[in-house]
Amino acid sequence: MPKKDQAKQLPDAALELIAHRFRALSEPVRLKLLSALMQGEKNVTQLVEATGTGQANVSKHLSVLKQAGMIATRRDGLATICAISDPAIFQLCEIMCAKLKAEHDERSKHLAGF
Amino acid sequence: MPKKDQAKQLPDAALELIAHRFRALSEPVRLKLLSALMQGEKNVTQLVEATGTGQANVSKHLSVLKQAGMIATRRDGLATICAISDPAIFQLCEIMCAKLKAEHDERSKHLAGF
DNA sequence: ACTTTATATCACTATATAGCGATATAGCAA
DNA sequence: TTGCTATATCGCTATATAGTGATATAAAGT
Numbered sequence: 354m355p356k357k358d359q360a361k362q363l364p365d366a367a368l369e370l371i372a373h374r375f376r377a378l379s380e381p382v383r384l385k386l387l388s389a390l391m392q393g394e395k396n397v398t399q400l401v402e403a404t405g406t407g408q409a410n411v412s413k414h415l416s417v418l419k420q421a422g423m424i425a426t427r428r429d430g431l432a433t434i435c436a437i438s439d440p441a442i443f444q445l446c447e448i449m450c451a452k453l454k455a456e457h458d459e460r461s462k463h464l465a466g467f
Numbered sequence: 468m469p470k471k472d473q474a475k476q477l478p479d480a481a482l483e484l485i486a487h488r489f490r491a492l493s494e495p496v497r498l499k500l501l502s503a504l505m506q507g508e509k510n511v512t513q514l515v516e517a518t519g520t521g522q523a524n525v526s527k528h529l530s531v532l533k534q535a536g537m538i539a540t541r542r543d544g545l546a547t548i549c550a551i552s553d554p555a556i557f558q559l560c561e562i563m564c565a566k567l568k569a570e571h572d573e574r575s576k577h578l579a580g581f
Numbered sequence: 582a583c584t585t586t587a588t589a590t591c592a593c594t595a596t597a598t599a600g601c602g603a604t605a606t607a608g609c610a611a
Numbered sequence: 612t613t614g615c616t617a618t619a620t621c622g623c624t625a626t627a628t629a630g631t632g633a634t635a636t637a638a639a640g641t
Contacts, residue, residue, distance in 0.1 A: 363502055368495040371563050376493035380599080381482040388476055397618060410600055412619055422566070431608055431617045441562050448555050448562075449485050452536070494629080511588060524630055526589055531628095545587045545638050 377421035378445065382406055383414050386435075387442055390424065394436035491535035492559065496520055497528050500549075501556055504538065508550035 363371075377383060382404055389395060389403040401411045415435060418424045425438035477485075491497060496518055503509060503517040515525050529549060532538045539552035 363498075365495060365499075367564075367567070368498045368502075370567055371560070372493050372495045372498055374563050374566065375489050379486050379490035379493045381479060381486045382599085384477075384482045384486055385479075388482075391476075398616095406599095407601060408618075409602080409620080413599080416619085428608085428618095431615095433618060439566060441566050444562050445489075445559060446485070448558050449488050450481075452488065452553060452555050453481070453484055496629085512586095520629095521631060522588075523590080523632075527629080530589085542588095542638085545585095547588060 374421055377417055377423060378442075380414065380417075382410065383418055384446075386411070386414060386418065387423065387437065387446070390435060390437045391443070394434050396429075396432040396434050398432070400435065488535055491531055491537060492556075494528065494531075496524065497532055498560075500525070500528060500532065501537065501551065501560070504549060504551045505557070508548050510543075510546040510548050512546070514549065 378387075385404045386400055389400060395403070397408070397411060397415065400415070401408050404411055415424065415426070419426060423437065423439050423442055424435050426433050426435050428434075492501075499518045500514055503514060509517070511522070511525060511529065514529070515522050518525055529538065529540070533540060537551065537553050537556055538549050540547050540549050542548075
């Protein structure tokens with residue numbers, strides 16, 4: 354008994370989970386955080402410097418990324434060390450950047466190496 | 468002269484473009500639209516039925532996907548036919564689903580085949 | 582012309598969240 | 612204890628957007 358026309362391939366609950374993941378990647382500051390963490394783990398102060406936004410804001414964005422399972426944190430004395438916990442991030446950003454590169458060739462110089 | 472510590476890998480403008488793309492994928496209704504279009508092109512009425520939301524809402528979501536370069540539309544008489552215009556969508560969703568599958572094995576049955 | 586159908590757009594409300602300053606908490610040192 | 616530093620959380624405002632109903636536009640038929 355084949356499913357009629359493949360309707361409802363994914364239940365709504367799954368779609369919301371997936372959307373939630375993509376949403377975590379939909380903010381420039383969070384992408385900047387991930388970009389900084391791609392060079393290696395960093396504490397919050399370093400990430401505040403890397404992003405140029407306020408500490409409270411960085412803390413909130415980090416919690417979003419953490420809840421989405423994209424980064425992990427550990428305490429080291431006073432510092433909270435952050436690191437990318439899911440290598441799929443790299444693939445996702447590579448695909449997205451490739452798309453932009455193809456469509457905006459004139460801007461692609463800035464995307465080189467990402 | 469190596470760039471010091473690889474700082475500012477991506478300019479803010481690029482980050483905003485990338486974030487904008489991910490944002491297009493961050494809504495369940497839009498994912499449902501893309502999921503429906505993965506089976507082949509459909510007109511707006513069919514997509515309204517597939518999503519179960521209002522026609523005005525579907526039209527707005529379609530324009531978001533279109534602006535993000537993920538779907539293309541063409542007129543065919545009264546109908547507007549929609550189709551996925553960027554195969555990278557498939558890769559992105561596959562990667563995201565694989566993440567969810569790994570983390571929620573008990574729910575993975577519902578994700579099979581996506 | 583008028584009618585019907587399909588889609589797009591407008592006006593509005595409600596909700597989510599980015600950003601900020603202030604405060605709270607946690608960990609270490611004196 | 613007190614003080615200092617690092618991070619998290621609270622309270623708030625402003626903006627963005629999802630959803631809806633009504634209206635506008637477009638295309639085809641009568």
